[in-house]
Amino acid sequence: MALIVADRLTKTFPGETRPAVDQVSFEIKQGEFVVLLGPSGCGKTTLLKMINRLYEPTAGQLLIDGVDARSVPATELRRRIGYVIQQTGLFPHLTVEQNIAVVPQLLKWDRRRIEARIDELLDLVDLPRSYRKRHPRQLSGGEQQRVGLARALAADPTLMLMDEPFGALDAITRARLQDELLRIQQRLHKTILFVTHDVDEALRLADRLLIMRAGRIVQFDTPLAVLAEPADDFVRDLLGADDVLRRLSLLTVADALASNGASERLAENGAQETLKPGDTLREALIRVLRAGGQALPVVADGRNVGEIAPDTIASALTRKTHALPD
Amino acid sequence: MIDLLIDAYQYFLANQSRFWTAATQHLWISSAALAISIAAGLPLGVWTAHEARIGQWAINLFGALRLVPSLAVLFLVQPYLGIGTTPALVALTLLAIPPVLIATYAGVRSVDSGVREAARGMGMTAGQILWRVELPLALPSIVGGVRTAAVEVIASATLAAFIGGGGLGIFITRGYALFDTRIMLVGAIPVALLALMAELSLGWMQRRLASGLGAAT
Numbered sequence: 001m002a003l004i005v006a007d008r009l010t011k012t013f014p015g016e017t018r019p020a021v022d023q024v025s026f027e028i029k030q031g032e033f034v035v036l037l038g039p040s041g042c043g044k045t046t047l048l049k050m051i052n053r054l055y056e057p058t059a060g061q062l063l064i065d066g067v068d069a070r071s072v073p074a075t076e077l078r079r080r081i082g083y084v085i086q087q088t089g090l091f092p093h094l095t096v097e098q099n100i101a102v103v104p105q106l107l108k109w110d111r112r113r114i115e116a117r118i119d120e121l122l123d124l125v126d127l128p129r130s131y132r133k134r135h136p137r138q139l140s141g142g143e144q145q146r147v148g149l150a151r152a153l154a155a156d157p158t159l160m161l162m163d164e165p166f167g168a169l170d171a172i173t174r175a176r177l178q179d180e181l182l183r184i185q186q187r188l189h190k191t192i193l194f195v196t197h198d199v200d201e202a203l204r205l206a207d208r209l210l211i212m213r214a215g216r217i218v219q220f221d222t223p224l225a226v227l228a229e230p231a232d233d234f235v236r237d238l239l240g241a242d243d244v245l246r247r248l249s250l251l252t253v254a255d256a257l258a259s260n261g262a263s264e265r266l267a268e269n270g271a272q273e274t275l276k277p278g279d280t281l282r283e284a285l286i287r288v289l290r291a292g293g294q295a296l297p298v299v300a301d302g303r304n305v306g307e308i309a310p311d312t313i314a315s316a317l318t319r320k321t322h323a324l325p326d
Numbered sequence: 327m328i329d330l331l332i333d334a335y336q337y338f339l340a341n342q343s344r345f346w347t348a349a350t351q352h353l354w355i356s357s358a359a360l361a362i363s364i365a366a367g368l369p370l371g372v373w374t375a376h377e378a379r380i381g382q383w384a385i386n387l388f389g390a391l392r393l394v395p396s397l398a399v400l401f402l403v404q405p406y407l408g409i410g411t412t413p414a415l416v417a418l419t420l421l422a423i424p425p426v427l428i429a430t431y432a433g434v435r436s437v438d439s440g441v442r443e444a445a446r447g448m449g450m451t452a453g454q455i456l457w458r459v460e461l462p463l464a465l466p467s468i469v470g471g472v473r474t475a476a477v478e479v480i481a482s483a484t485l486a487a488f489i490g491g492g493g494l495g496i497f498i499t500r501g502y503a504l505f506d507t508r509i510m511l512v513g514a515i516p517v518a519l520l521a522l523m524a525e526l527s528l529g530w531m532q533r534r535l536a537s538g539l540g541a542a543t
Binding site: 052054076077078079080083085086087088089091093102103106151152158161236241296 | 330368439440442443444445446447448449450451454462463538539
């Protein structure tokens with residue numbers, strides 16, 4: 001069942017002639033990680049804010065879990081949807097634990113349940129429990145956004161809306177939080193709508209990319225499919241689809257081996273460098289080149305499951321590019 | 327100079343009962359004016375802060391009103407309210423509302439837009455956003471406005487004596503009428519001390535609140 005169904009959703013702001021979001025229709029399944037990508041002003045944030053009704057649609061319909069979003073009071077709807085924004089929006093006058101407790105309190109959970117939930121969430125976002133009594137200003141930017149994430153997850157919503165949550169962080173912190181988010185998503189299987197204008201972030205996180213331009217959806221597909229067959233020149237330019245390294249970063253060593261039919265044999269001992277099936281082909285290429293262009297063995301569970309050479313990577317690239325389903 | 331102070335002190339000793347009556351009246355009228363101005367200025371400030379269009383206009387109006395000298399306000403209300411405590415109270419209240427209102431407006435407006443958006447996005451009602459987010463965050467600014475208002479009211483309450491409103495100003499008007507500086511000092515010094523106490527205590531409170539928000543520990 002589709003969790004979110006938008007039907008010709010439109011938003012025209014007062015005093016504007018051109019709609020910010022123009023008759024957009026799509027379906028998002030339960031547990032999908034969808035990244036809304038596009039240049040600024042394309043309507044991606046407006047679309048996101050129509051989901052939790054921070055903006056009321058001018059026209060069109062929005063179903064969440066089969067229920068018309070307008071049929072419930074906006075405040076009630078929002079309490080069931082996690083919301084994370086770039087500036088974190090943490091309440092500076094409240095401690096970390098009080099910030100996390102906001103939505104459970106609005107939902108009138110009892111104290112003991114809230115207390116237990118706070119510990120659970122701090123563990124989940126990898127913050128020490130000793131942070132409970134701290135104020136947001138005493139935390140680093142990355143830590144603040146971890147609290148923001150914990151706060152959004154507090155009442156265990158099935159749907160999470162994230163508006164450029166890592167946009168204000170430095171590159172290293174951003175990459176770490178992306179990893180954390182993926183790890184958390186693997187555990188919790190939320191439905192996530194994530195707005196960004198960072199292409200690498202989008203490719204890294206998304207199950208599916210929803211690419212927007214001037215209020216309309218240009219393409220809505222998996223990162224690999226979008227990269228392999230961009231809908232038009234706009235998408236091609238936006239993603240840098242001709243960027244080979246970018247495509248390699250979406251393929252894994254396992255993808256390349258599947259076609260290679262390499263026979264299994266026991267891993268040889270030695271100091272030689274090895275690859276794991278989960279490594280990206282981009283990483284593999286770098287390591288192969290560093291090893292002077294010679295093939296590197298792939299080891300899984302102590303067994304040698306094949307090898308990666310420059311031409312293995314090249315053939316994986318052409319195959320994945322041209323053999324995609326329509 | 328010292329002689330003058332000693333003389334003033336002796337006048338105070340000789341007129342203690344009258345002094346304490348006047349001082350009590352001074353404090354009462356100042357507190358009442360301050361309480362009413364908070365009761366009116368705070369909700370008005372919140373309202374103007376939320377009404378973006380009317381807000382700026384209203385703030386400019388009240389800002390301009392602050393430029394009217396307190397003595398002028400006292401004499402302006404007199405034709406309508408006569409003489410005595412009531413017109414003095416009205417005039418002092420009118421004087422104290424603008425600083426409270428403007429400080430409330432500024433405090434509520436200064437709440438980070440991201441904080442307000444997060445509050446809405448998490449499903450707080452307008453009332454919950456006001457009481458749990460906006461007012462706590464605006465509190466240091468509001469206390470600052472009350473501080474300004476308090477100092478102004480305590481000092482201006484002296485003028486109430488001119489329209490028969492009583493207070494410590496009676497010693498100043500009497501001293502002025504009799505060309506007796508020591509009588510004037512019996513009124514002026516306590517007023518200055520009261521204003522200073524209000525300034526220091528409310529200023530201390532404002533800093534405490536602000537550093538609580540800054541949480542620099």
